[in-house]
Amino acid sequence: MSNNNNALTLGAPLSGPVLALGNVPDEVFASGAMGDGLAIDPLNDSLYAPCDGEIIHVARTGHALTLRAQNGAELLMHVGIDTVELNGEGFALLVKNGAQVSKGQALMQFDLDRIARQCKSLVSLIILTNSERFELTPLPLRSVKHGEPLARVALRSGAALQTAVDNSVAQASANVRITHRGGLHARPAALIRKTAQAFSSQTQLHFAGKSAACDSLIGLMGLGIGEGDEVCVTCRGKDCAAALQALVAALSVAIGEEPHTPMAAAPRRANTEVGVLQGVCAAPGLVCGPLFRLSTIELPADTGNHCADEQLQRLDAALEQVRGEIRTTLDLARQRRNAEEEDIFAAHLALLEDPALLDTATRAIEHGSAAPHAWRDAIQAQCAVLLGLGKPLLAERSNDLRDLQQRVLRVLLGEAWHVELPAGAIVSAHELTPSDLLQLSAQHAAGLCMAEGGATSHVAILARGKGLPCVVALGAEVLDVPQGQRVVLDAANGRLELAPSAARHAEVERIRDTQNLRRQEQQTQARLPANTRDGMTIEVAANVASSAEAQVAFENGADGIGLLRTEFLFVDRRTAPDEQEQRQAYQAVLDAMGDKSVIIRTIDVGGDKQLDYLPLPVEANPVLGLRGIRLAQVRPDVLDQQLRALLQVSPLARCRILLPMVSEVDELLQIRQRLDELCVELQLTQRPELGVMIEVPAAALMAEQLARHADFLSIGTNDLSQYTLAMDRDHAGLAARVDALHPALLRLIAQTCAGAAKHGRWVGVCGALASDPLATPVLIGLGVSELSVSPPQIGEIKDRVRHLDAAQCRQLSLGLLDLSSAKAVRQACQHHWPLS
Structure with missing residues (x-):
């Protein structure tokens, strides 16, 4: 198996045609967001270990597991796409978390026919999750049998250099006071992680007797560092001085709580007209009515001292309830043959079983967090990662994650959807989610306007499909408009008129009546x-x-x-x-x-x-x-x-x-x-x-x-x-x-x-x-x-x-x-x- 201490040849864990990662029918995997890798369309019903190593993660529903090879490479093996929908049925795990396994050892058996009938795809993934340190090179194969050579994994040259220099005495450290408003939460932690990854040196943050690697988003957030707290930064390696200087700067740059504009948001034009907010049209239409501001759920402080098993059961029950709701939405979309709506909520269902997301929430609960706080923090950490990747498609996926955050929190807190919209209300929000839109549409909202969002987002697609006027990227000012104030939403031109006169209201009503009458005449x-x-x-x-x-x-x-x-x-x-x-x-x-x-x-x-x-x-x-x-x-x-x-x-x-x-x-x-x-x-x-x-x-x-x-x-x-x-x-x-x-x-x-x-x-x-x-x-x-x-x-x-x-x-x-x-x-x- 081993060619040297750092390189190894992986055996195929499955038999079947080999696919490049970019051809996998799932955007997150195909984009490389989870790491480098490849895929196999399986012809057999067992998964085998590609190398010697330790099982470090087993998905709760048994469809995926992660193996750490002896050289440190971590390999996620994920059977099928959207196989989470089977809820573990059709999968039989042969190993447990922590098990030491040998190359070629059977790890899992699965029902090939059932997955083929009930899931999106049988295509199975082999992902190198720590591909920032290791490099995966597939062999030029069109098809493979399990156990045959599939790919090589070796330490990246930069990482090898780091290993060599880390044995030296080159190191540097400094104390720094955190000036990020709200402390080291998701967004600042993502900035620190990105900064650390630019250097070969090992970098760590130390606070209150705990330490975390600076390139670990979850680790940084887990330190619980607040605004004004003093931390120690240590760097060890050849470029330790430069790394220390960059990290001190990143830690001491004040980042406020102003909304972060997603990569996918459309550029917003300056608001130059008095009494008008200018945004971008996501779905055309002209409406007037009272503004209704939709707020996100705010959690009370976590008192700690929770029973971990009880909190895990709460989270599991909430997740299953939301999965059931999404499946119902999916069934309705399929009946109406609404492919766009179906794709959006199929993606939500897949995200609800994302291993990184669930593991982060589970670890937080095991460390004393309440289920709502653990779920919120896990979502925020994943959002920060997606936004930090600089890819518009994945940045938009962060809004889907926020949707799941709200849905699960409502169940955990016992908050069903009790919003009562005034007749003909125009709803404003920081950023609406797809499930928000479906609920608001069912309650006959007249229009939607958002501080953020993009014209190519899932919400924009759904709004156009439902004929619901929608403007995005209006800026934070839209959240300051008083509740109930009558406004005009001219979505086709991306305008929200904050103080329209009675004459303007009458004009809008006339235009709408004329448009409706003309549509009726056209239809006849x-x-x-x-x-x-x-x-x-x-x-x-x-x-x-x-x-x-x-x-x-x-x-x-x-x-x-x-x-x-x-x-x-x-x-x-x-x-x-x-x-x-x-x-x-x-x-x-x-x-x-x-x-x-x-x-x-x-x-x-x-x-x-x-x-x-x-x-x-x-x-x-x-x-x-x-x-x-x-x-x-x-x-x-x-x-x-x-x-x-x-x-x-x-x-x-x-x-x-x-x-x-x-x-x-x-x-x-x-x-x-x-x-x-x-x-x-x-x-x-x-x-x-x-x-x-x-x-x-x-x-x-x-x-x-x-x-x-x-x-x-x-x-x-x-x-x-x-x-x-x-x-x-x-x-x-x-x-x-x-x-x-x-x-x-x-x-x-x-x-x-x-x-x-x-x-x-x-x-x-x-x-x-x-x-x-x-x-x-x-x-x-x-x-x-x-x-x-x-x-x-x-x-x-x-x-x-x-x-x-x-x-x-x-x-x-x-x-x-x-x-x-x-x-x-x-x-x-x-x-x-x-x-x-």
């Missing part, structure tokens, strides 16, 4: 055709992902389905749907749409959208990898089965097939040839129309050649935008700049339409731009004849079409191609075709 006309004033018919279809959504689209007046995303059939399961299941699902969508046509996109996975049962090569840049139609090149059987299912729907004339991520004419020709062969095989006399998605610049530039062989073209503006602008549309700092009204995008749309017209083919748009009323005249002017939008917007987009003149749209749209930016295009659109 939604089933009618969308004809421009000069007689051009624009088909307004819907984007859906299930037969239930198709039914909603039909009820909202859709002229057809412009995009059925078939991925809903393939994700969140352990095996692929068979041909019969697929055929039934596609038929159900056709049946829901009466006599209207349905465009069904073939499976668009791969790259960043992995399927557990469809292992693909690890890719350095998955967005540019095996996506969409390229998947057929490596797994033609998957597309073959889907095409067979599609060819068996009835009537076949109403089914159109759409191919994603096409970039070459040959790709289209190969699929068309295969479709013809299957039609012959199935003895079909007619063949469905075959279309191509235009979502990469190459396809737009080759539109004329593609149109020669395709029956129609459909532009996916979301992907086309990010590929053209070289900006990730999910990047928190760039997402606002990924605007499909950029002149470069408009030129590609114009070229697509011109190329299609040469062969008499029609062009649709199924990306988010089709749902933007400001873009409707531009798309019509450039030659688009079908817009596929979200079902609730069908009436609005049809109404927009009816107020336009197609000839004028053509004339004015060409001039937009010469503008300099998306902002300039939007301003011109507002001038030419103002939104009333």
